[in-house]
Amino acid sequence: MAALTSISLDGTGTDERTWRAWLRSRRCPTILPQQVLRDAQRLVVVAPHPDDEILGSGGLLAWSAHERCPALVVAVTQGEASHPASRRFSPADLVEARRHERREALCTLGARACHVVELALPDGRVADHEARLAASLAATFRPHDVVIAPLPADGHPDHDACGRAARAAAAATGIALWHVPIWVWHWATPGDPRVPWTRMRRLPLPDRIVRRKRAALEAHTSQLTADASTGRAAVISECLRRGASRRFEMLVPP
Numbered sequence: 001m002a003a004l005t006s007i008s009l010d011g012t013g014t015d016e017r018t019w020r021a022w023l024r025s026r027r028c029p030t031i032l033p034q035q036v037l038r039d040a041q042r043l044v045v046v047a048p049h050p051d052d053e054i055l056g057s058g059g060l061l062a063w064s065a066h067e068r069c070p071a072l073v074v075a076v077t078q079g080e081a082s083h084p085a086s087r088r089f090s091p092a093d094l095v096e097a098r099r100h101e102r103r104e105a106l107c108t109l110g111a112r113a114c115h116v117v118e119l120a121l122p123d124g125r126v127a128d129h130e131a132r133l134a135a136s137l138a139a140t141f142r143p144h145d146v147v148i149a150p151l152p153a154d155g156h157p158d159h160d161a162c163g164r165a166a167r168a169a170a171a172a173t174g175i176a177l178w179h180v181p182i183w184v185w186h187w188a189t190p191g192d193p194r195v196p197w198t199r200m201r202r203l204p205l206p207d208r209i210v211r212r213k214r215a216a217l218e219a220h221t222s223q224l225t226a227d228a229s230t231g232r233a234a235v236i237s238e239c240l241r242r243g244a245s246r247r248f249e250m251l252v253p254p
């Protein structure tokens with residue numbers, strides 16, 4: 001067997017045309033938003049950084065808002081480490097800017113009533129606080145919640161830690177947890193054995209929700225523009241952006 005390449009979050013990532021062709025050929029089973037939210041009294045999205053709730057499950061969040069299902073975003077970090085050594089943004093600037101971007105994005109999504117609870121764990125070092133995060137999540141989850149969290153194999157250390165902590169908290173509380181791929185679309189290639197492709201379900205999104213999701217992502221301006229002071233490219237790569245623009249979302253069921 002060929003050796004697995006190491007995960008890189010830099011560069012341009014895997015081309016969207018490659019993903020679309022492969023995903024089309026796989027005929028992944030479909031699940032509808034109303035099936036995911038069936039019997040849910042609240043949708044809870046565990047977001048490692050401000051923007052992950054849109055990238056991974058913005059469509060489902062918009063759907064829940066449309067159906068008047070209450071929603072909560074658990075903001076694990078404040079995203080203060082997205083621009084290291086930048087002269088454009090200090091970490092404190094980023095906390096403020098990204099909080100504002102998140103609020104604007106949720107409003108654009110139609111989810112103005114969505115609550116946000118900030119845990120303010122250190123951006124980039126969530127794994128150092130994983131047990132504390134799992135305890136916080138277990139204390140937050142309620143019976144009849146449906147919870148969304150990144151895959152434990154999403155490839156970004158903070159996302160992986162959030163995926164593992166959510167899995168532990170869901171097991172302890174008996175609530176339904178769905179995992180979503182976010183960074184997978186950047187670093188992986190079709191069929192990568194580290195990703196649970198065979199368990200994934202395809203959640204089709206109505207056009208009006210796709211439009212809202214695309215517009216909501218545009219609110220995250222700090223993540224969508226290059227930083228001339230460091231020469232770094234936009235944090236949200238083109239393939240993450242295109243992956244979040246699809247007419248469907250992919251989820252791994254409980």
Ligand SMILES: [Zn+2]
Pocket residue numbers: 048049052156159
């Ligand atoms: Zn993230």
